[in-house]
Amino acid sequence: MPSTKLNKLPLTMKAPWTNPEPLPDIPDGETNLLHRSAWSDVDKPLRIEICPWYEFPLDSGTERVDVFLDDDESTIIETRTWTLPMSEDDYYIELGAHKLPEGEHALSYIMTNFLELPARSYPFTLTVDKTSPRLAADSALIFPSEVKPPQSITAAYLAHPLNNDQVLASLPDYTDKKVGDVITWYWGISDSDFEQVDTLTLAIDDINGVLPKLTFTGDMIRDSGDGQRFALYQIEDRAGNISVLSDAAELNVNADPIPRVFPWPTIQNADSTGKNQILNPLIPYNYYVVEVPESAVIYPDDKLWVQWGDPNTFGAGRFDVPLSSNPLHFKIPMPSVAAYLGKTLQVYYGVEGVLETSDQTRLRVMKVEPTSYPPIQCEGTSGSTLKYSNIKADGAALTIEQWSLMTTDQVVQIKITGVSNVGNEAEVLYLPEYSVVESDLTHGIGLGRTIRVEKSFFNKLKRGENLTVRVFVSFDQGVTWPIIENFTKLYIKLSD
Known part of the structure; x- marks a missing residue:
């Protein structure tokens, strides 16, 4: 068709649309983004559908539709000719993937009727994305130095209040970040034998700021057992383009917690028969001390406390500041001892944030004669x-x-x-x-x-x-x- 006839025709025809339809628009995302499945199947090309322009089709003649992009009537990317009459289901043109350039485009067409009179459509905006996310050259996840080899992911690390029973990994920056990108991360026994951990979808704040960290929960890590483990990830954009798998981060796991053992405590200078102890409060010494036994299994970051007497009763108290000379020894002030003169109380200890407490010691404080x-x-x-x-x-x-x-x-x-x-x-x-x-x-x-x-x-x-x-x-x-x-x-x- 000579270009002189197709130069800036008035917009009189209804805009086309695509089948499959574009993805729903999202805030800060591309306009009418086509999923790659809409155009990537050579046996099922993308259809450009057109609204029928005749209420009652003509019986003879031919008519043609020329599809072009971005207001350039002279560059036709696809043409179809129909012999009249046209079926109601036949108002479409198929586009192969090679005819769809990447990016945002205005899709229009010109219909030339059997009298060789052209008419131009309103445009339909769509976006084509054919580029997969490109990972960084060093794409392995970045883990805290406390757990990177030769260190291990330990029960103590997971139990620390600051770590909240999880390990966080930083995602290396990558090329062509877009809103709606989906990060999927994996955990496995090798770099080829792994299972999906979770996914997250990037928002505009993630694109403009720092990429969010990926979470590996303590439960998941423990369930996978101790030993050498691998963490990796992959990125898929909204159009369905998938990156290669990242480099695998290699980790050592020693997260099986050592079973806690909380034997009963001892009261310094008390006469002891197992859990039953007797304290003479008048024996001359500087202060009273409850001793947590060295056989107790206490993790390095545990915060110990000692309970003196039944909570919420007179004279009872919880003491969580150990003596500087021994982290397993806790000073009991004299008034707390005097409150129990001639009485029996329970003494035990525990760890902050842990429900389990120690066996209880039954302490009799002798009365003063x-x-x-x-x-x-x-x-x-x-x-x-x-x-x-x-x-x-x-x-x-x-x-x-x-x-x-x-x-x-x-x-x-x-x-x-x-x-x-x-x-x-x-x-x-x-x-x-x-x-x-x-x-x-x-x-x-x-x-x-x-x-x-x-x-x-x-x-x-x-x-x-x-x-x-x-x-x-x-x-x-x-x-x-x-x-x-x-x-x-x-x-x-x-x-x-």
Whole structure:
């Protein structure tokens, strides 16, 4: 057809379309991208379909369609001629792959009717991509130095909180990155015997920024077993063009976790019979220590903790800072020991982030005998005698020096029993409970005459008879009390 007749004809015919249809457009992707399967089969060329231009086909004559690209009416890439009448299903032209240049194109046609009159169609934009992604010259995945040979992927590496039970590999940059590229990565026992791990699809941020890392989960690595392993990948673009397989990254795997063993802990300086231990809190040493046994299987990055007593109960605590001299030894502060005087508690340990805990040690903290406490003192006594005439108007003050294992969690109760001057019956006085304060830890309690027996009580007592002063201490802020007094009883004879 002479080009002078086909120069910039007006657009009057409907635009063509393709069969198969292009892929759906995606944000930042190509327009009307054809999958390579639409044009790559030589036995099934791409069809350019056209809307019928006759409502009632003519009975004789010939008509022709010339297909061209990108507004160039003079360069025809395919032609088809029909002998009228035309079937309704016959309005198409087939294009071989070699006639479809790569890139984005406007596809148009000119229909020349039986009178040799041409008419031009509106364009149809499509994109043809025939180029496979080209991997980097050194295409192997890049793994962290901690796991690259001669190092291994170990159970400890996977268990570290920063690694989140996975290994991440960086993808080397490659040529012709496009939105919608699909990365598929593999794991296997050789560079030719492998299984798919996962896929990811690139977005515009991945193209413009840093390529996302590929994840190899701890479960997958462990399931594949220990030994020499290989990781590789392949890239397929949206058009279906597939890269070659990458170079294989070779790795050593030693991820089978060593079974944890958590034997019961030992309390330093305690008498021990297996899990049952007894601690004398008054043995002189600097502090109390719970020892995690060296036979415990602890991974290098484990963070240990020791539990002293049942959680959420008074005196209990979790301690996770080991002594600088030994990472398996944990200091227990004196107040936590004092809270359990005369009681039994459970002691065990564990690892942060691990549900399993150790066997429990049953520790009995011995009570402190009364003779180990300082005796209570009564103001105005001479020897063991208190003269009524020496008692001050506001009463007689009581004092107790500080004692071992004294803490501000302790509450003191003082009970005084005498003989009534009426009927020789017992006369009992309970002084108000007294909570130990910080200054008492240095000076003892009762200084400044803060604890007194009112003179009115002595008025009720028979002269020449003894009165008894008993001291009870609660070590848990008054929640529990001993049945008998903690301190040695004080006997005082009351005289005129």
